[in-house]
Amino acid sequence: MSENSTGRNVSVDVYARARAYQSVRAVLSDDHNYAEGVAAARRVAAAVVAEAGAVALADVVVGLSLELASALERIAAEQGMAAVDLADVWFVD
Numbered sequence: 001m002s003e004n005s006t007g008r009n010v011s012v013d014v015y016a017r018a019r020a021y022q023s024v025r026a027v028l029s030d031d032h033n034y035a036e037g038v039a040a041a042r043r044v045a046a047a048v049v050a051e052a053g054a055v056a057l058a059d060v061v062v063g064l065s066l067e068l069a070s071a072l073e074r075i076a077a078e079q080g081m082a083a084v085d086l087a088d089v090w091f092v093d
Contacts, residue, residue, distance in 0.1 A: 012066060016059035019048050020067065
């Protein structure tokens, strides 16, 4: 697993990146049981805090944010729109 797949000049710790991936996989692997997927992601977060502390959890959040931003940029480019506009559609009620 590389330190940075976002296309940005930002390095994300390998541990944080691995835990971010684990969290995403936990949610995606339980597509028929939303509650279990969320519980699995929470277990990953709790494990990060127990193993490496709150700073490491913040690193995981930053890693997830970078990966999501990169994905939104790719999707937005395919749809001919700005990534920030797509983020608004996804996150703003």
